[in-house]
Amino acid sequence: MEAVQPTPIPASDIYVNIGASWVDSAYYCDFLGEKLGIPRYYLKGLKITFNRYDGSWEVERSDDVRKYAGIKATEVYGTHRANAFRIFEDCLNQRDTTICDTVQTADGQKKYVVNQSETLSARERQHKMQDEFRDWIFSTPERREDLERTYNRLFNQIRLPKFDGSHLKFPNMNPYIQLYPHQVNAVQRILTNGSTLDPHRVGYGKTFTIVAAIMKLRQYGLAKKPMIVVPNHLIGQWSGEFRQLYANAKLLIAEKEDLEQSRRKIFVSKAAMGDWDAIIIAQSAFAKIPVSKERQRRKIEQEIEDIENSIRDRKEKYDHTSVKNLERIKKSREAALKRLMDDKTKDTVVFCDLATPKQTFESYECGKNFDAYNELKCKLIEKGIPQEQIAYIHEAKKDNEKLNLFNKVKGNVL
Structure with missing residues (x-):
């Protein structure tokens, strides 16, 4: 087992930017405190928290922290319109700092206009902070070793398998076409893993790979009616290449018109009753097949339950700001659930109807x-x-x- 363990990735190969969620927030506090000259004793008044539900960061500071930051927060690492704390929070959230002025229009309405000079000045400070963080983060042996361990523990625990499809046989395939080794290996990977990304370049035969994998899945009983969703203009190409590889394949081709209201029931009947090797459907047609309202309801209710659990956790930690943000998200999901439940329209066809x-x-x-x-x-x-x-x-x-x-x-x- 030790021989096949992944080789540890050194710090020199690890890129850490401000806002990486795997980095302990204490390091972000240390960096900001050090750059702003805040005594370590007062660092307890600087709080940086990560909301794992919506992926946002928030920076809070006490009056003592703001006082000791002084000119460094408003001139060195920030401006008078955007202090260092706001700029660092924007860095954490991968957001460009933008300064806007409020102007009044002719009809008396307020309008926000970007202040170009102030925005440019703030973004210069933002780039300065990002550059100095990258130099700082691995500058001490203790911090470097800790981050190396954390990174490898989280992201370097998987040894990618090698797939060998040389043993595969493809009955009923066009005998004049021979798949390349990288194609049969990709088929073996699909058979083994199920969900698979095939990142081969243009011209490497991805279509034949997918077609061969579909027919093997059908042969092994691992798939009943595979559906291929393709861009609208590639419907003819996919059906042609499918038949080029398997001339006798039973295909159901669903174009945009087949999902029009007047023809949906016919398409569903064909999909449900036929023993198809594959259903090839245009992307625009696929987009018209909704998920059932029951499934949507369960998903939204699960999201609300997750948010409520996060709110309880944050309340226990007296994190009132995060609680407020989570309650806002919860309110929006509850509104979405209400709209779904109030919608009395009946779907003509839902995804579950397609012969599952x-x-x-x-x-x-x-x-x-x-x-x-x-x-x-x-x-x-x-x-x-x-x-x-x-x-x-x-x-x-x-x-x-x-x-x-x-x-x-x-x-x-x-």
Whole structure:
């Protein structure tokens, strides 16, 4: 196992910019305090917090911190219109500092106009702060070693597998076409991983790779009716190349017109009743197939529950500013849920209607609408695995719950 562990990435190969969420906020406090000349004793009045729900940073400082920062906050690392604390917060949030003036229009309305000279001056200070942070972050051995350990622990724990598809056979494929090694290896990767990014360059045969993978998935029973979503102008090209590789493939081609209201039911009937090797659908047509309202409702309700858990955590830490921001986000999601529930229009077709597997184990809490996780759970139960021994990582909401789940997996409990 030691021989295949990833080689540790040194600090010289790690790029750290202000706002990297994996960096301890204490380091950001140390940097800002050091540059502004704030005594370490008063640094407890400088608070930098990261909201993991919306990915935003916030900088708060006490009167003592502001007093000791003095001229460095308004001239060296900031301006009188944008002090160093605001500029650093903009850096944390990957936001360009912009200074606006309020002017009154002829009709008496207020209008915000960008002050070009003040904005340029503020952004110069912003670039200065970013450059000095990159020089500072690895300047001490202790900090460098700690950040190296953190980075490698978080981002260098996976040894990428190598896939060999040389053993694969492709029955019924055009005998005059021979796939290249990188293509059959990519097919093996798709068969193994499922969700796969194929980053091969133009001309490397990505279309044939995907077509061959689809037919192997069908052959192995891992896919029933694969759907290929392509740009509108590539519908003909994809169907042509699919048949070039597999002349007898049964394809359903769905163009923009097939999802018009008058023809949707016909398309759904064809998709549901036919045993298709693949459904090729135009991107604009695919965009017209909504997710069911029930699934949207569950997703929004889960988001609201996550926000409420974050609010409780922040209240325990007396982080009132983050609580206020989270409550604002919660209010917007609740408004979205209300709009969804008030919408009485009925979708003619939803994604679940396109011949997804039927649920047969309702006694095991399998819903009426297709859900990939419930479908898998039902099949595991069908094979005799107790329901209490089946769990998904997304069901664990907090870090301690996820750790507990991993421990149960290691202990063969799940």
